[in-house]
Structure formats: structure tokens, C-alpha cells
Amino acid sequence: MPELRAGDWQWSVAAGSNLLDALNGAGLCVPYSCRAGSCHACLVRCTQGEPLDAQPEALDAGQREKGWRLACQCRVVDDLSVELFDPVRDGSLATVSGHDWLSPSVLRLRLEPERPLRYRAGQHLLLWTASGVARPYSLASVPGEDTFLEFHIDCARPGAFVDVARFLKIGDELRMGELRGGVLHYDPDWQERPLWLLAAGTGLGPLWGILREALRQGHQGPIRVMHIAREHYLAASLQGLATEHDQLQVELIDAEQFQTALSGLRVASRQTIALVCGSPGSVEAFSKRLFIAGLPRGQLLADTFLEKG
Structure with a gap:
């Protein structure tokens, strides 16, 4: 052995x-x-x-x-x-600069890193509490536009990290691990193509950053955002962007209507790029439906959020 x-x-x-x-x-x-x-x-x-x-x-x-x-x-x-x-030896320091609730269970946490961080929308970081609890979270902020790092944290259930995050205060310090890639991103070569951003729960966080990055880069094709949730915590912000950008369509679907919404998905163009993020079950359901609807496999990028304790 x-x-x-x-x-x-x-x-x-x-x-x-x-x-x-x-x-x-x-x-x-x-x-x-x-x-x-x-x-x-x-x-x-x-x-x-x-x-x-x-x-x-x-x-x-x-x-x-x-x-x-x-x-x-x-x-x-x-x-x-x-x-x-070792977060002290191998990580970097960040200070809490924002702590507010986007809904009764979704915390928006903003951090100011000790050193500037070069990243792309949709990437993720490992966050460490002072007590040594670590969890990975996707960035919801946009490089070059936001001066902070933003995370949307689902606090609906108790957990070692979220129980600390709930009570963080402005000025508190966290440690960050190295920046990680993940598959979700925006490619400027997609500018003329239909872009679908399909999220469940706080899987909307990284797609919120990618949406704003796409608009910032002048995406010309139609953009469809579908959010499956019990709490549509970015509803006003999404609707505000849709008012400003004619090519943006926003659909807010209650969790109970997920299967009905899925059955209605039709891929009108085989040039469509689909980015999917959420729980394993929701990502699998979205992916199966998109493949049945005719989306080529190479045009689906998916990131799965496991429940974090």
C-alpha cells in the first residue's frame, strides 16, 4: 500500500x-x-x-x-x-468593501484586493475566512469597469463559510487563492452571434459579469438571458439593461416553471453560443434540452455550482 x-x-x-x-x-x-x-x-x-x-x-x-x-x-x-x-503563504489579502443583501438569501460581497488583480469575467477565486474555511466563488464583477471584486453568495442554507460571510463587516479581511479559469467567458469573436446566458440560482453571478462584458465590448447579436430561481435577485438590474439595449431579452422564470420553460426552448440559429451555470441538476437539464433543440455540443459552455457548506 x-x-x-x-x-x-x-x-x-x-x-x-x-x-x-x-x-x-x-x-x-x-x-x-x-x-x-x-x-x-x-x-x-x-x-x-x-x-x-x-x-x-x-x-x-x-x-x-x-x-x-x-x-x-x-x-x-x-x-x-x-x-x-496555505492561504497566508500562497494566497493574497483582500478587504471587505461592500456587504449587502440582493434578496433575503443572496449576499453581495465586494472585496478590494491588496494588489491589483487581472481577471476576466466569469473566472473564480478561492476565498478563505480567518478561521481557515475556504470555498470557491465565481466573480460577478467586470474587469476595467468595476474597481472591486464582486461575489453573489447563496446563504439560504447554513454552512461553514456562509455562516461567517453573513456577519462580515466593512474593513474585515479575507484571503484569496489563485485566480482560476473555469469555462465561462466572453469571446469578442462572438459579437455577431446569438448569445444565450442560462442560469439557475446564484449561477447568475458569473453570467451577470459576462453579460456586462459582452455589452461593454459592443456585442451586436441578440442576447437572451434566462434566470430560473425562487428569488430573482437581479431582476431590476437586468430589466434596466434590457431597456438600454434592444438586442437583450430577459426571462425571469419561477423555479416551479422550469420544466415548462425548458420545453419551450428552440434554437433558431446554429450559430448560437450558450453559457449555462447553476446546480448540477439545472445544468444537466439545460444541456440536454439544448442538444435536443439542435445546439452543436461545441457551442455550449457550462459551469456547475455544487452546494457549499
């Missing part, structure tokens, strides 16, 4: 064990969200040995050369020593 070492901990694991599960099973609390290699929350650095990596392309060459790996995508096949991400 391979030996796994992390800091002062060393123990035997079954050959082929998932590295993330092995670390968390030992009580080391490595954060994660998607388990698909997208959110990059579960970064660890291999200092001795090499795991079997299912997605080596998920990290750039520079990160891999330094030993960074995504624990969720790795299996322990030989003796392995890893170093966990």
Missing part, C-alpha cells in the same frame, strides 16, 4: 485512492467544489512522488513544474508527499 504524507501526517492508503478523498478522509480539510477539475479549489503541491493525474491539461505548465496538482483528479499509486495550499 502506498504511503501518503502531508505535513506531519503520514499514513497508508489503498493503491489507486483518490487523493482528495484520502486527504479529507484523514481530516486535513482540503476545499473542493466541482470535483471535475474546473474550480481548482483542491490544489495541492506534490513535493515527492507523482500521482496518476486524469487531467494534466487542467493546469498550465508553470504550475505543474512547481508540483501543483488538482487533488480531485489524482490517484495515489506510489508513495507520495504533498504540501497543502
